[in-house]
Amino acid sequence: MTALAEKRSGAMAAPEQETVLSVEGLTISVRTEAGLRPLVSDMSFTLGRGQTLAIAGESGSGKSITSLAIMGLLPPPAVRVTGGRILLGQTDLTALNDEAMQDIRGNRIAMIFQEPMTSLNPVMTIGRQLTEAIEAHESMSAVEARSRALDALRAVRISEPERRLRQYPHELSGGMRQRVMIAMALALRPDVLIADEPTTALDVTVQREVLDLLRDLQRDLGTAIILITHDMGVVAEMADHVIVMQSGRMVEQGSVEQVFAAPAEDYTRALLAAVPRMGRGAATPAAPRASQPPVARLSDVEVTFDLRSGLLGRVTHHVHAVAGVSFDIRKGETFALVGESGCGKSTIARAMAGLVPFRGGIEIGGKRVDGTRADLLATRREAQLVFQDPMAALDPRMRVGDLVAEPLVIHRIGTPESRRAKVFDLFERVGLTREHVDRYPHEFSGGQRQRICIARALALDPKLIIADESVSALDVSVQARVLDLLKSLKDEFGVSYLFISHDMAVVENIADRVAVMYLGQIVEMGSRAQVFGSPIHPYTRRLIDAVPVPDPRHQRKPLERLATEVPSPVRRVGDSPARLPLRNVGDGHLVVDWQQDGIPT
Structure with missing residues (x-):
């Protein structure tokens, strides 16, 4: 059966x-x-x-x-x-x-909460929080509680579970934090x-x-x-x-x-x-953008983070979050990055916003992100970022109307009256009302807070919006309205998007081009029709096969659980990851040689 x-x-x-x-x-x-x-x-x-x-x-x-x-x-x-x-x-x-x-x-009765960052204690290690929950309800030694916590982390397939026990919530990606919350709930059965x-x-x-x-x-x-x-x-x-x-x-x-x-x-x-379904997007041809000038360009971008150990605190390992990524985003184009948590999608977004140091080249609107201070201010006006966790992105002490108007104040745009009018318009365009303007972030649901973040990103009429899981917290009907809004802005103003998402059905319905990432590198890149209609790399096919289908009668073929340990981007100093060159298999459809890349299939 x-x-x-x-x-x-x-x-x-x-x-x-x-x-x-x-x-x-x-x-x-x-x-x-x-x-x-x-x-x-x-x-x-x-x-x-x-x-x-x-x-x-x-x-x-x-x-x-x-x-x-x-x-x-x-x-x-x-x-x-x-x-x-x-x-x-x-x-x-x-x-x-x-x-x-x-x-x-x-x-x-256990509960897995919606927003993991606000559910985890920021000043306690993951291991301490897991063992504390176990010891509060079961009589066992600290060693036994740690073993139970480790088993729970392994059960939710998190990389380097022993190391995660020693880390703090801010050191993990959003997906990893949610897996910790699930492990905490499952540990007590x-x-x-x-x-x-x-x-x-x-x-x-x-x-x-x-x-x-x-x-x-x-x-x-x-x-x-x-x-x-x-x-x-x-x-x-x-x-x-x-x-x-x-x-x-x-x-x-x-x-x-x-x-x-x-x-x-x-x-x-x-x-x-309103549910986005696989197959609908492929039926709608993406508008050709090859002749359009690039709004953003990445050339061989690398992002690494130092890990220190020993009494002297020397750097012994590097986290290779992004390992040689290159692509461009054309005017009026939606370019999507997809891949598993920890693959480097959000790190690329932060590098483009000038929030993390990087090597290589990043240009937005013809100006380098790592250029002069004037260049950085210009790129931040041209490129706006919608973060993954809306509660962490909103100042709890400010009214949401002031938060949306804040970019206009910083860049000295308009009068107080015109800013207020623009805030009203933005709220209505993302499905909120004027009555919401004078409330505080804690008075909204998770989905409503994400809509406020999107409204704030639209305030400066940017050329590029970097949307990092921007619709993941929205219910399907509001998600459909927001996606329609993003499409209408693209058509009306020629705004471009870097759309980062784990929802493959949403990506297939909104993206013009798609890049699939794994361990900091792109393994497949092409148009929407190429990647979703004719996926070549087995990892891309695995991502597509895992998408849940909104039909109770649908029987999905079983997805094999990987028997090996989840690979890690952490390497010793001097041991850099091998670069995986992309080859053109036809009409701009790029893919790495999966028979040599060691990526699980």
Whole structure:
């Protein structure tokens, strides 16, 4: 029996399964000057052992606040449960005090949060945070706890797990931090696992392996999973039952087959229609840009970071984050970088923004990024960066309207009145309203914060926008609107994009040209039709095969788990990685010789 058939068989047997969690008429309200205002109204569902319930809906629909209520993490006294019950077995969680909930949290109910950087303690090592969570609930020695933490990191396929235990959160990429959060949740083998956008920051191959790990956990321990996600492909692949939420209410629920095959509500149909699907982008030919002048040009760019050890703190190793990358981005073109976390995509973005030192050449608008101070200021006006983690990119002490207007103030553009008018226009163009302008970042959901970051990047009307996972935190309907906005800006103003993403379906629908990266080097590069329609390198094919398909009936061919240790970009001083020359296989389609590059296939 296939994994999909096993999952569907389990779904049919759901009524006979032991109920682990039951939510009855849950109402969550926030205290306002006008009185209590409901955020979630009359929500009810049951979750059986070994089942997966997916909760889908737009940002602000009440998905995450429901999970916080189950965990007992609502911020008192402003937000609280004002009706209904949450039963874990026979225990009513809404009636427990904080001390009793501490015994349940992490042990019987665990949660993977949406934003890993704000969920991890920045002043504690990864190892200490993992062992602290384990020791808080299980009686074992420090050596045993460290061994359990190491096993958990290996289970989520993180490179150099022993070294990661000694590192701090800021030393890891966004995808690696999310894997640490998943490892922390899996280490205690809970009865219920709440996963709030657990694969948002992960590339498709690791996402696939993490989803397989969650299935293994269900099979071995009967763990029940509540999956909160905007990725309808993940919903189709993982869920037995689906709840669709809008404005704090359940608008539709049913089996995953029912919801996908015959959605009853217009809102559900609109959500499914907005999902980017592989194959749609290839049908739309990319506009030829070969005659356009380059907006940005990279020539043999290298970025390395020093690692020190020993009593004298000498440099003994280098992290070869980017190892000889060259490409150009033409006017009005969307150039996409794809690859696994840690391959060097975000490092290239930071080098182009002048945020990390590099060797080689980077030009934006004809001016060198490492040139004079005047050149650097000019390139920063011409190229704007949208960061991966929106909460870390926004100053929590400033109103979001002031944050969006800040680039205009720095570059002394316009009057206070004209800046305010531009902020209003930008907010409306990214799907927010004028009422949002005077709020603070913590008052928004993760998806809304990312839209604010995009609005800020658009403020200076740049020639190049470097979008580092810019739509990864958005639900599908807002994602579709933002992608349409990016396309319209490209058509209207000729703005170019460096689009960095792990979502292959999104890349296929928006990119003109695509470069696939592995361990700091490009292994395949070509037009959208070449890379997605006729991929040559086995690693590219592996990335495409790992993309979840938003159809519960689709049976994907199994993706082999790599038996070898994940390769590392860390090398001893003097031991530089071998350069992998790209060869033209026809019409500008470039690929390395995979029979000699040592890249896992």
